[in-house]
Amino acid sequence: MSRFQGAGGVRLWAVQLRSGVESGLHCCVLLALAPAGRSVPAGVLAEFHELGGSYLVKTLQSLEQAGIVRSEAGRVGGFQLARPPEKITVLDVFVALEGDSGFFRCTEIRQRGPMPARGAACRQPCVIAAVFDGADDAYRAALGRTTVADLVDGTRSAVGVRMAQRISEWLARSGET
Amino acid sequence: MSRFQGAGGVRLWAVQLRSGVESGLHCCVLLALAPAGRSVPAGVLAEFHELGGSYLVKTLQSLEQAGIVRSEAGRVGGFQLARPPEKITVLDVFVALEGDSGFFRCTEIRQRGPMPARGAACRQPCVIAAVFDGADDAYRAALGRTTVADLVDGTRSAVGVRMAQRISEWLARSGET
Numbered sequence: 141m142s143r144f145q146g147a148g149g150v151r152l153w154a155v156q157l158r159s160g161v162e163s164g165l166h167c168c169v170l171l172a173l174a175p176a177g178r179s180v181p182a183g184v185l186a187e188f189h190e191l192g193g194s195y196l197v198k199t200l201q202s203l204e205q206a207g208i209v210r211s212e213a214g215r216v217g218g219f220q221l222a223r224p225p226e227k228i229t230v231l232d233v234f235v236a237l238e239g240d241s242g243f244f245r246c247t248e249i250r251q252r253g254p255m256p257a258r259g260a261a262c263r264q265p266c267v268i269a270a271v272f273d274g275a276d277d278a279y280r281a282a283l284g285r286t287t288v289a290d291l292v293d294g295t296r297s298a299v300g301v302r303m304a305q306r307i308s309e310w311l312a313r314s315g316e317t
Numbered sequence: 318m319s320r321f322q323g324a325g326g327v328r329l330w331a332v333q334l335r336s337g338v339e340s341g342l343h344c345c346v347l348l349a350l351a352p353a354g355r356s357v358p359a360g361v362l363a364e365f366h367e368l369g370g371s372y373l374v375k376t377l378q379s380l381e382q383a384g385i386v387r388s389e390a391g392r393v394g395g396f397q398l399a400r401p402p403e404k405i406t407v408l409d410v411f412v413a414l415e416g417d418s419g420f421f422r423c424t425e426i427r428q429r430g431p432m433p434a435r436g437a438a439c440r441q442p443c444v445i446a447a448v449f450d451g452a453d454d455a456y457r458a459a460l461g462r463t464t465v466a467d468l469v470d471g472t473r474s475a476v477g478v479r480m481a482q483r484i485s486e487w488l489a490r491s492g493e494t
Contacts, residue, residue: 156422245334249343283452
């Protein structure tokens with residue numbers, strides 16, 4: 141569960157990633173399952189995932205800006221992966237959609253108040269910020285160890301090879317007019 | 318920097334922790350620097366860090382609910398650490414203030430649309446969620462390796478032993494009426 145009991149009995153949601161990360165990764169998996177060289181229209185990606193089209197377009201634009209997908213205009217236009225799925229990590233997609241900053245923002249509390257840290261005491265990051273920088277590095281390293289190709293393999297294992305084939309065929313048909 | 322260029326040229330802030338985590342940890346470090354057995358009033362903690370008192374009270378209440386600090390009423394009332402600083406990890410404070418959910422929220426996109434995953438295909442978490450679960454574990458493991466005692470040691474190294482002593486003396490004076 142993502143909720144917890146906050147102070148004063150108010151139930152709070154913990155900070156969470158924007159949902160674009162989830163849908164963006166599902167799109168990458170689907171594009172990897174599409175027949176080779178085949179572009180998939182944004183509307184088809186939206187239909188397959190039952191997501192709002194305009195919402196998904198923003199996600200796809202961010203992925204395109206990051207060089208993860210490329211778009212093609214024309215009668216059977218749409219999106220393709222811009223490079224092989226084994227060359228796209230989950231971290232690439234995460235950074236494209238969430239940015240490359242860490243979760244922790246240090247506001248330099250140590251420099252405030254009646255006894256502020258100054259000069260040499262501030263040459264290194266605050267000890268608290270340093271701990272979170274390390275945790276962010278560990279988070280990103282974990283995401284960097286999995287590629288879209290790994291996600292495709294995992295999806296094939298989960299849904300079965302026949303279903304993966306049916307998805308590919310559905311994608312081939314759906315782009316046609 | 319915490320900002321990045323999002324789709325359409327709009328500058329976005331990446332998802333970030335609530336600021337209570339930063340101030341809560343600074344309070345724990347300060348309470349560890351206070352003379353043994355000495356309670357520090359919330360107003361003194363707020364003054365030292367130049368933070369709004371009512372804002373800090375919420376953070377302190379959450380830390381108290383989690384058993385990290387305890388409060389004492391009375392003439393020299395206030396807050397103390399509820400256990401030795403080497404028994405409080407950064408993760409303890411993080412969970413008290415941010416909850417124990419991960420950053421990624423899986424909305425089961427795989428179960429939507431014209432070809433939803435069903436039955437056996439959904440017995441395991443979605444492959445995408447599993448990657449983020451692993452990253453969350455790595456993040457929390459990193460936070461769990463540092464204690465408030467380590468932060469105090471780091472602070473002493475950064476500001477110098479004399480300044481740490483002056484802070485302790487300031488805390489001893491500030492609670493007095």
